[in-house]
Amino acid sequence: MYRIGELSALYDIKADTLRFYEKHGLLSPSSRSDSGYRLYNQDDSERLKFILRAKAVGFSLNDIADLLSIEVDKSNRACAEVKGLVDTKLEQVEAKLAELQHFATSLKSLSNTCCGGPDSAEHCSILEALESSDQHIIAKKEQHHFSHSGHKD
Amino acid sequence: MYRIGELSALYDIKADTLRFYEKHGLLSPSSRSDSGYRLYNQDDSERLKFILRAKAVGFSLNDIADLLSIEVDKSNRACAEVKGLVDTKLEQVEAKLAELQHFATSLKSLSNTCCGGPDSAEHCSILEALESSDQHIIAKKEQHHFSHSGHKD
């Protein structure tokens, strides 16, 4: 059992943020002490971890509430309805994943070509890296033109 | 060349948002018409695409300004300094990627077990799916216990 200060310290957020999440239906402590202190258990902590993760990858608190609502009314809700919600979110997550992979590729190629690379300062720009990243793969393919195995990402 | 209304329509944002980005140093039109209209070229459009992508995966406008600054002062900046900035962002991107992959896995397993699956309504929760997703992989591994090849994501 954590008190509000302990839980907030654990995730490096303010106690106020936890009260804010409670007020907005995202996370309520599973119990209270005799004197009214919030008491969070391990499940509450996991739920908070989920909220913070989802937030970090660009979901709004409303989005997150949607996702968490899947848990709240478990058996009440028709399974097909749940599946719809999940699949919608999954599409969003996969779109974000694609964006991020694109990003990561560009940043990596930028990091490599920028320092130590032969053309160093010439194209030190993320935008150029983003634009050239696809052609980069093609160019690489052309270099060892005796192999044409199925490419994998 | 796009005028502000055209470019904003292209990305389904408000013209005001473009003026806002300009005021905050994120994106300036490469030129102006005689009458003072903003004129955006293809590079500006690419830059905007980058901003919107980065925003969608949870970067703040400040973060994005940092990333874009790599382009702005290309040759002015020491290459090692640029690399530092890029690598920091790359770490953030990869952390986000890991989160999202975890997310996607959980949502998929949720979508599968929830509807049609044998234990249907029993654990219709993202939190449960998130918690169990790792064990799920282990469980799956145990099923075909004659192979112990290097796992790939």
Place this chain on the structure above:
DNA sequence: CTTGACCTTGGATTAAACTCTAAGGTTTAT
């Protein structure tokens, strides 16, 4: 040569997500 749909500016307003303040009750340590 004016009507309507654009554009300009600066400043006000909104919404989301905190973050802080005030006034007071609780717990732990001396």
Place this chain on the structure above:
DNA sequence: ATAAACCTTAGAGTTTAATCCAAGGTCAAG
């Protein structure tokens, strides 16, 4: 038993990222 460090509430203030508004200039069509 009292100070320091917690906790409670309600509500005000801040930051970020737009979004809207007002007053006026510009441009293509009739």
